[in-house]
Amino acid sequence: MANQWRRLRSRILTPKKSETHLDVRGFHVKNPEARGLLETIGATFLDGYADAMEAPSAAAAKERLDQVPTRFRGFAYEGATMGLAMLDGLPGGGRGRTEEFLAGPGSPHVYMAYVGIGWAMARLPRFRWRTLHAPDPLLRWLVLDGYGFHQAYFHTDRYVRQRFREASFPWPRSGPDGYPLRVIDQGIGRGLWFVCGTDAELVADTVEGFPEHRRADLYGGVGLAATYAGGVEEKELVRLRDRAGAHRPILAQGSAFGAEARLRADLMVPHVGLATQVFCGTTPERAAMVCAEQLPDDADHPPQGRNGLVPAYETWRQRIAAEFA
Template identity: 60%
Template sequence: MASIMGALRRRVLTPDMAETRLSTRGFYEKNPAARDLLETVGMSFLTGYGFAAEAAGPTDAESGLEQVPYEFRGFAYEGAAMACAVRDGLPFGHAHRVERFLTGQAARHVYMVYVGVGWAMARVPRFRWSSMYTADPLLRWLVLDGYGFHQAYFRTAKYVHEQYQEPNFPWPGKGWSWYADRVIDQGIGRATWFVAGTDAARVADIFEEFPESRRADLYAGAGLAATYAGGAGEQELAEFLQRADKHRRWVAQGSAFAASARVEAGLVTPHTELATRVLCDGMTPEEASIVCAESLPDPCVDGAVPAYEVWRTRIAERFAQAGD
């Protein structure tokens, strides 16, 4: 009975794979290789989502997730985290699935898990947001990155081309809406890498249409996507860094975040190595990951400026110094 219920739950909850096609989304197709890459990312995400939607318990999805090719496995864990969070957010969904998911192999993908929770936040009613797993005082901000990515990916005209920002964003609470908007912009920047089909020049063109005050966060998100997802060659990445101009340090910060996520998960790929070499001042992914670790605030407590922003700024400053 449990397997029948699981299969039914997977069928009901999991979005159609067609939603990952660039043609469905109306995204730019740079070339067939970039299209195949981005569509495989999307399919891997939904594959992971399906495993977790069907699983009786969160860690029961691990056997399937671990079979996803290592280049795309992090996206599958992200999708699985979204499914766990959606199930937590449903009526009577108080099983703490995301928390339990993180007791297993997902702990190596903790950044992707928090981003996946943000995807779920965009899909469940706001009165259920209190059920979302946001226990880590530092990484909880990543849910807004995931929320921003989701909105830009599925509501591209409004969030990317019309540059929409939601006034007085309600999470995580009063007094933080100014920073919530910034992290959402990081997710929008990350999604723009997909919207533009990994065409770095097109990404920069889109960013230049945004107000100057938003571009640093957008570039940080794109730097993360360029490193974690890939899709651009060395010359294209170098030109993108040049286009970023005074926001180069934020491209490097996003790239370092992506490198850290892949290093911690044991999923470093050749494109990760290429991207960090170009975007992080010649560093290897492991060296960029060390910069992230050494820049962690201690303690990780939000003050006038959130600890997450303190962390990001320290990383960006390290790369600004390296480029001087």
């Protein structure tokens, strides 16, 4: 009976895979290969979401997720964490699933897992955001990155074409005023890689259509997506790097994050090295090492009060960018 209930719950709560098709979303189609890549990523995300919904435990979810091919496995873990955060956030659904997953099989995939929690944030009513489990004070900002990606992906007209930006954002409760909006922009930048169908020229054109003060964060997200997801040849990466202009260091920072996320989860694939060589001028291993070397000393302590202080997460990003300047 429990298995039947989990299957039914998954069937009800899992979005249809057709929602990830580029024509349904109205996204740019660069070529059949790019389309196939992005739609496979979307389908894998939803499979991970459904697997987590149906699995009786974190260990059972891991068994299913680890069967996904290396290139796409991180997206499955992202979807799985969204699914668990949704279950934790729904009234009457119980609590603790996300916490168990992050402490166990989701730990090596923590970057993608926190992004997945951001997807759940975008789907849950705000009064349920208190159920979201994101304990790491440094990486918790990735939840807002995931929120921004979701909004760019599912509300493209408003967040991308109309360049909408919230006036303020109520999560997290403590932290610098205005900074959540910047991290949401980083997620929107990642989303542009999908909205623009991995077309580097179109991505750069779209970023340059935003106000200047938002472009650095957008390029940071673009660098992460181009490195982690791939879908372009070297000449396209070079062109994107050149188009980034003064924002090249932060493009490299995003690329280093993408390399670190894949290495930490043991999901290295060739296109990651191509991207870090173009954006960072080095190997994925060295780019990830820069991330480790530039960790701020106060990374374990969240900023107190909404007083405009720069959070440790932003200090970290800027230090990494400076290394690649």
